[in-house]
Amino acid sequence: MKKREPRIGVFVCHCGFNIAGSVDVNKVKEEALKIPGVVYATTYVFMCAQPGQNLLIEKIKEYNLNGVVVANCSPSLHELTFRNAAEKAGLNPYRVEIANIREQASWPHWDEPEKATKKAIEIVKITVEKVKKDIELKPTTAPVTKRALVIGGGIAGIQATLDIADAGYEVVLVEKNQSIGGHMAQLSETFPTLDCPQCILTPKMVAAGSHPNIKLYTYSEVEEITGFVGNFKVKIKKKARFVDWDKCTGCGACIEVCPKKVPSEFDLGLGKRKAVYTDFPQAVPNYPVIDPDACLFLRKGACRLCEKKCPVGAIKFDDRDEFVEEEVGAVIVTTGYELMDKKEMAEYGYGKYPDVVDALEFERLIAPTGPTFGKVIRPSDGKEPKSVAFIHCAGSRDPEHYWSYCSKICCMYIAKQALLYKHAVPDGVVYSFYIDIRAGGKGYEEFVERIRSEEDIVYIRGRVSRLFQVGDKIRLYAADTFTGEKVEVDVDMVVLAMAIRPSEGTFDIVKKLKLATDPYGFVQEAHPKLRPVETLMAGVFIAGAAQAPKDIPDSVAQASAAASKVVSLFSQDVIYHSPIVARVDTEVCAGCGLCRDSCAYDAIEIDLKKKIAKVNEVLCEGCGACSAVCPSGAMTLTNYTKHQIIDILDIATESWR
């Protein structure tokens, strides 16, 4: 690179009053002009707006600038904006740097204008120093495999899969259960319009099962994912099914003849299934699997009735787990939620009372597809409960003991469950203990209000402090915070709206993909408002309750959004990657491997023959951990070289020496 005299322009943004309210922007401009190499400086009220960007382009051309410093907000917000603008003016985008004088000067020192201004000037000075030594770069490129992987076959996963497949790309959908459908398939009816999931979900399941672009792996789990955006390799474990699905016709003869019954996972243990089973009658695919922990032949070596009965010889007792590999360019995580275990709640009896059920169990008890075909009975004695108490926020909104967050959907589904119960047991009494009713959503408030007023449901604002069994009743101690009175009531049955937690599969995938999570274990989105379906890992997207507690409409919307992100990624033939990556000076490197051990992205390999480190430029995220740890100085991060950092430190400490 030929040596050039620096011709740097400094653009100081007011950000309305956000910066100009405490930082004297004109003084910053004047001080900037005194820095050697700065040939132009100005201020503008909103640099990020179109006129501000135009000003930047104009001045780059007018002053023939070869470097730009924009003093404004955090680079995570507008670095890209100004780099793109500079490119339009013919300046290499990597010769543009952001001096963050908002988050780092004006905001923390809003009440100390002099200090804020001094700090802003220092930040501008060091940024100018960095730009002087920034080299011109071009983004690296990599090809894109135009196939997607969706992990989790609940409603979010199904929706995302269908959207991508309909756009003409192949999708691999992996689901750990025998059938896709997820929790939605377990529900009775869905708020606020009360359609049954059979009417609105099963058509989508069938579509996913028969779509030419969709490859379904149910009863399978993602074992390992390697690679990077556009180029992931996925190892999938197909669990031993003991039924050859290529031969099986789904006639169900094996299920009919199987003598062994065990509690059904789909019915949450309230009903039974056979040892050879499908999750539910509308399962997709409708081929059964054999549970090796229940099957009499696989456990004790006797029976084989299903094998004799199967007309096509599909029973395969010597089946083994199988591993397949798939190549994909993008991943959507839709691993969903689980309810917090009621056994964790001491005040509600640690799960020891059979008639204290969680909301999903109650959902099965009122669902027409449930073990009782929608007849409401209580688990202990099979009697119809004449009084039911619903407890909102069991484990949610309780930072002292459990989880601080709101589980979001409980206010709505409790209203729905209360309604369905009242229709099934018209002389039944319903108590609903709540903190406050959160019915934000289209048609939600009207739904809850209609049920409250028309269905004679006793809503009591107050929490239940304790419950216990007395005879065949459950006694509740609670408070009515409107009247300030203590409430004591005996009911036949209690439904706990347990907190929504990330599913086990979510915790598992988070580890395998090294995704960031929030403090509760939900997958962290890249930006809570502006990048809600992306993760910080390029090419990995999220949708549904794996990201936060969410109802069906939100999950579906998010799934379609994630699908459209994937489709737009696939619309490019190559992907661009930031060139701010680590580089190795092979003359100096001794191949010690410390850099490899410090890399969080598995981007460094050691060439054992040549004894040097090699950086995969597409995997490298430019964090600089390797360059900090390198004992010989062979590893440097582009545009963050040791020379640059020392120069910056010199300038930064100037006024303190």
Added chain:
Amino acid sequence: MKIPYYPGCTLKNTAKNFEVSSIETARVLGVEFEESPRWNCCGSVYGMARDNIMHQIGPVRNLLRVREMGGHEVVTLCSMCYNTLKRANNFVRKNKDKLEVVNAIMYLENTTYDGSIEVLHYLEILRDRIGFDEIEKHVKKPLKGLRVGAYYGCLLVRPLDAALDDPEEPGVMEKLFEVLGAEVVDFPLKTECCGSYQTVSEKDIVTERTRKIIDTARDMGIDVIALSCPLCHFNLDRRQKNALEKYIDFKTMPVLYFSQLMALAFDLPLDVNLFDKHYVDPLPVLKVRGIIE
């Protein structure tokens, strides 16, 4: 095994039955309670004010007495004493500067306290040192057919750093009564408040609490309630008199210390239990259940 023992005021008066039955049952198990000399009030309620050092002096001085005996731990019976001593001990262990102040105030003492004494409850000795299997070996007359509900109140299990068991669902007494041969009834109100010191000025509150706890116990089919706190005992036993006056349908229920049940199961002479100190006489129900003749 000898262990320093801190009695506290009630154990010498209203809860003499608790003390005698505890000392005697411990003796059966090979544990000798050595009463600390010149003990003073435990402080009675743990001082919650962070700057009220004076409040910590009472309990800490008692620990100093144990130190002077050459002991490194002290056993308590009363839940209140246990809680106050343990929390004061935790406080000075965590705040070395405050311990210095406490020691400075006690300048007339021969030694200073260093935070090294371990505060234990008799139930912890039974569970962790002796073990339930060993206790079972000493049971001569199993409490067969006696339906017992354990009652912990607050001070044994709250707050967490002074708790000897799960604060919401403690189970140490239940395990003890099981090896004594009793029929243990899961008592859901075992950590409910007894009304505590309200008993002095707001008798009605405590009477109402007592009625609720005893009535619920009766609904659960419980014969006797067993506990470890003299104040709970006072409220749940003596306030039954007020409950009888106030609620026409109220029926009484004997309230015992866990050590009294041990004494019965170990077949110790009946007088170690000092049943005459009880308002509700336990003898009738014990006779009905065949525990005593």
